[in-house]
Amino acid sequence: MKIAIASDFHLGYDRFREDAFKQAEEALEAASKVADAIIIPGDVFDMRVPKPDVLAEAINLFRNLSKKDWKARVIEVKAANRAYTSVPVIAIPGTHERRAQGAENPVNLLGLAGLLVDVSDGYAVIEKGSEKAMVFGIGGVAEERFLDTITGLNPKPMPGHFSIFMFHQSAYELLPFSDDFIHLDQLPVGFDLYVNGHIHNRVEKKVHGKNFLIPGSTVLTQLKDGEQEGKGFFVFDTSTGMYEFHKITSRRFVVAKLHADGKSADELGAEIRRAIDAAVGSKGDVPIVRVEVDGSLKKGVRSIDVDFQGIAKEYQGNALVEIVKPGMESIETNTDVEALRKGSLENMSVKDYGLGIFVEKLKASKYSLDISPSELFELLSEDASKDKVLKKALEQLFSS
Ligand SMILES: [Mn+2]
Numbered sequence: 207m208k209i210a211i212a213s214d215f216h217l218g219y220d221r222f223r224e225d226a227f228k229q230a231e232e233a234l235e236a237a238s239k240v241a242d243a244i245i246i247p248g249d250v251f252d253m254r255v256p257k258p259d260v261l262a263e264a265i266n267l268f269r270n271l272s273k274k275d276w277k278a279r280v281i282e283v284k285a286a287n288r289a290y291t292s293v294p295v296i297a298i299p300g301t302h303e304r305r306a307q308g309a310e311n312p313v314n315l316l317g318l319a320g321l322l323v324d325v326s327d328g329y330a331v332i333e334k335g336s337e338k339a340m341v342f343g344i345g346g347v348a349e350e351r352f353l354d355t356i357t358g359l360n361p362k363p364m365p366g367h368f369s370i371f372m373f374h375q376s377a378y379e380l381l382p383f384s385d386d387f388i389h390l391d392q393l394p395v396g397f398d399l400y401v402n403g404h405i406h407n408r409v410e411k412k413v414h415g416k417n418f419l420i421p422g423s424t425v426l427t428q429l430k431d432g433e434q435e436g437k438g439f440f441v442f443d444t445s446t447g448m449y450e451f452h453k454i455t456s457r458r459f460v461v462a463k464l465h466a467d468g469k470s471a472d473e474l475g476a477e478i479r480r481a482i483d484a485a486v487g488s489k490g491d492v493p494i495v496r497v498e499v500d501g502s503l504k505k506g507v508r509s510i511d512v513d514f515q516g517i518a519k520e521y522q523g524n525a526l527v528e529i530v531k532p533g534m535e536s537i538e539t540n541t542d543v544e545a546l547r548k549g550s551l552e553n554m555s556v557k558d559y560g561l562g563i564f565v566e567k568l569k570a571s572k573y574s575l576d577i578s579p580s581e582l583f584e585l586l587s588e589d590a591s592k593d594k595v596l597k598k599a600l601e602q603l604f605s606s
Contacts, residue, residue, distance in 0.1 A: 207337045210237035210244045212439035213403040214423035216252040218260035225457050226425040227263055232454045233424045233439050234271050241441050242278040243332050247403030248300025248346050248374030251312045268321035278334035285328025290320035294332050297322050300374040300403050301346040306584050339368040346374035348580030350386040363396040368444040371397040374404045384562055407432035426459050429496050434459050458493035460485035466501040471511035478517055486525050499531045
């Protein structure tokens with residue numbers, strides 16, 4: 207049985223909305239042609255409460271997919287939510303869809319509509335002729351709760367089935383940043399394949415001697431060096447244990463690193479234009495070009511003397527230009543900003559980074575409410591419930 211692994215579509219992503227949709231569509235369409243089943247480890251949507259037109263986009267996408275002539279079927283599901291289809295498209299919600307406990311998330315909505323199988327906190331069995339595979343899924347949870355969640359659910363492979371463990375978290379070996387992140391050797395043992403989402407560049411590793419695959423996002427979001435490699439999805443053949451990466455047509459992304467060192471405003475301007483011209487080239491597409499400038503300009507020249515915005519505008523229609531100029535301003539820095547600059551937060555979303563700081567600060571202030579710091583963070587980030595949550599938190603604070 208051939209299983210496609212495609213992840214992090216981020217439908218509704220504001221900045222490159224059309225890219226997100228088109229590239230997800232191409233990945234799913236291509237996957238349906240070469241694979242018997244598709245599994246999606248989270249972040250189908252970019253937001254926890256997508257607007258109706260984004261939901262409509264997703265519904266159209268998955269409806270087309272479910273009409274294909276699938277040779278494999280989902281024959282059994284035991285998960286947090288009921289399944290309403292046997293089409294072998296199996297997903298979990300990611301961190302971008304994570305909502306406060308008890309609230310429906312948009313991936314679950316697609317499950318309710320019978321457009322995919324939401325395999326959160328449980329498993330689905332796929333059958334194709336005499337071949338059987340099972341997928342155990344755990345949707346994105348707060349990092350510090352993941353180990354407890356694994357312990358609570360106790361995922362086990364199924365004898366006689368090719369068993370896949372699918373989740374959506376950071377991993378310490380990939381992001382050595384927080385002690386809350388799972389270590390790969392803490393993942394449940396005995397599975398034939400481990401599949402993760404969340405991280406937006408492609409990762410191929412081994413866990414418990416088996417393959418551990420992250421396909422990366424299908425759309426550019428973080429504009430980091432690692433995303434220049436091109437987007438796509440994996441296809442894993444359960445009978446041979448071999449897999450390959452299928453590229454999709456994704457918008458070209460080029461990073462150019464320049465040094466301001468002792469240059470005049472005009473010199474730097476010219477150098478930036480040369481770098482963008484080179485990146486645009488003659489391919490006729492509209493690439494995303496990120497120009498990173500470091501160092502300081504010639505004495506007496508300030509970075510505001512360089513018309514960065516004007517330069518970016520000159521390329522309208524030919525390139526999507528982003529110019530970042532760390533280190534050029536003599537602004538106050540702190541360790542957090544330094545860490546961001548040095549790229550030690552590679553692969554981590556701003557939301558996760560913010561959550562990390564929030565949890566740390568609460569721990570330091572000996573926070574002791576019933577509600578966990580990450581749940582509080584989730585609640586506070588849900589616009590509609592802010593007043594309610596503040597009230598609830600205040601009540602708890604002042605009643606004790
Ligand atoms: Mn993501």
